Amino acid sequence: MLSKKSRPVIEATLPLVGSRIGEITADFYKRLFAAHPELLDGLFSRSNQRSGEQQRALAGSIAAFATHLVNNPGTLPEAVLSRIAHKHASLGIKEEQYGVVYEHLFAAIGADLADVITPEIAEAWTEVYWLMADALIKIEKGLYAAQANDRMWTPWRVTAKSPAGADALTFTLEPADDTPVTAARPGQYISVKVQLPDGLHQVRQYSLSADAGTSRTFTTKLNDGGEVSTALHNGVKPGDVLEISNPYGEITLRDGDGPVILASAGIGCTPTASILRSLAAAGTNRDVLVLHAERSMDSWALSGQMTADAAKIDAELQLWLEQPQHGAKPGLMSLRDVELPADASLYLCGPLPFMKKIRDEAVDAGIPATRIHYEVFGPDVWLAN
Structure with a gap:
């Protein structure tokens, strides 16, 4: 005080x-x-x-x-x-x-x-x-x-490096030593540390994009001018060892039996995909509405995973594409014409203008601000504002 x-x-x-x-x-x-x-x-x-x-x-x-x-x-x-x-x-x-x-x-x-x-x-x-x-x-x-170990960085070996849509890759890792592993919660992220060509180490946070628990899978988009994503995409191959942190992040799936809305745009689908995977793995009975926006179908980094997981639990999936294709809505996402379930909790991730717009529309539709949870990649200038 x-x-x-x-x-x-x-x-x-x-x-x-x-x-x-x-x-x-x-x-x-x-x-x-x-x-x-x-x-x-x-x-x-x-x-x-x-x-x-x-x-x-x-x-x-x-x-x-x-x-x-x-x-x-x-x-x-x-x-x-x-x-x-x-x-x-x-x-x-x-x-x-x-x-x-x-x-x-x-x-x-x-x-x-x-x-x-x-x-x-x-x-x-x-x-x-x-x-x-x-x-x-x-x-x-x-x-x-609360972590299972007291180490900041632990070594994890890359077991797979897979394409995930245009300019995106999914990295799957396994422990490279016997350090106890903290179980991650759906929606959390890890820090990944890489050494750049000039010798400097840089760190970025990446949301876990598939199973949570003690596995580690993250998906990263190649950013123009991005130092860490460039190093990961161009310099890391299966068999290499990365230094990663324990899992952190407070935007995780809350307990309960109420409806869940997962809304994302671009590479912002990574934390929502992890939450959706956990719901599918549990065979949830909750009503789940999955909303995603992309430039094109080819750009959707986790399309196969999210489509399959949504189908497992009969979740409704709506897609917006700036380059329209059959079955998708044209243009940018809007909640104005979406029937939102009552008492839903909304999990939101994507570019900042997208999240501001969708949050405003969700509040206008009657979803309390306390039920809207969002994840910002990088420094959180929205929370600060």
Whole structure:
């Protein structure tokens, strides 16, 4: 809880700090990497740094956390914290690194707001930072403790590398040592670490796209300019060993017997395909509606798997194609003409504009926001906003 002393200070300065937080976080990362260049080797994504997505995500999450503390005294934004904590744990963030972040973040705040900042303002924002950091540290410790092992990276051997639609590949892996394996939940992701030609290690998160449990299968699309996807597609072959993390991610299939809607676009079908596979494997009696949007039929990375799994449980499958084919709806997905089951839970993944549109339409159709669960690939600039 934000102290009575700090709350009015944060409330008064939030508009100013919020308006400057983008510039502050950009300066923060410059300071951080100047002091600790090793953090770019296997931790921070230099692609996300170049695009500015990481800066926007950090800026937005800080502002969102502070806003919640002001507007909802006595509570914490659980959704914000859980999503960030899972991503941090998938990267192996350590408790002591929060002190490093604090040092350089508040140096950037002091430099940007030098004309207005006072000891009282600095103290209040320090309180906000450590409330957020301490909450994340607690969640992350719990996530680490829940794993079957205490290792950040374990070796897994690639047993198959299979085409999965245009410009996409599915990698199937098996353990390469005897490290205990954590059972993954449908919809979760793993981090994959690769070494690039310049010697730097980079990490990306990939949703498990088939069976969960103790198996590991992920599907990745080749991104233009993407460093890790290029390395995986062009440099990894069956028999090679990859370093991967334990499974993380809070967007998983919830228990219950109510209807389920799985809506995806493009390579966003990977987590929904995993959830659909788990429902099919269990022989679920739940009503399941599968919605997917693609440029063309050839682009649908997991078409065979999802079609077969939907058929096993008599799930309704609706497809939208920008390049229409028989049996598919033309153009972009819309829920306006879809009959949505009452009391359904919606699981959503795809490009950000797609998810915003579908979420808005789902809310308009009467699905409560609390029943809409979404996964963002990369820094979550939507949650921050």
